[in-house]
Amino acid sequence: MVVALAAFHIAIMVIAAAIFVAAAVSDACTYRIPNYMCAALLVLFPLFVATSPAGIDWHQNLAVFGLVVISGFAMFLGHLAGAGDIKLLSVAALWAGPHLIAVLLVVTAITGGVVSIVMAGLTHYRHRKSETEDAPHLAKIPIPYGIAIAAGGLTTLGMIAQPILLPN
Secondary structure (H helix, E strand, O other): OHHHHHHHHHHHHHHHHHHOOOOOOHHHOOOOOOOOHHHHHHHHHHHHHHHHOOOOOOHHHHHHHHHHHHHHHHHHHHOOOOOOHHHHHHHHHHHHHHHHHHHHHHHHHHHHOOOHHHHHHHHHHHHHOOOOOOOOOOOOOOOHHHHHHHHHHHHHHHHHHHHHHHOO
């Protein structure tokens, strides 16, 4: 029975990883992260907790989730982040919990910086010959930040899975 639960636990993490990848692809292609992807990650978390071979203090994960939702809402109101990005980051923080939230945020920030530089470079390359007013201002370039959040989420899932897949 324990082996079956562990296998189900790993399957849930693989599904969550696939959802993070799908969210990144969606954001890269359409600059939108569908609500059902964030909802699926939210629904998978209780199953992840229930099938965990080791105990998970899910109350702490909920506290981290709440803090990220509140700070994310403030960022959204300040027009610093999109709603889809905030929802995806909040659900990723739920999975990360207090032990991996720093990893999630650092990987997301570094990857977000790289994505921003790439997007600025692509925009500059596309409009390098155009010195008219039609050339976009770099501050107005949309950034698919869901890619960075998904990278942070995938890193978090990898760190969660490491002790299960590679026991001492």
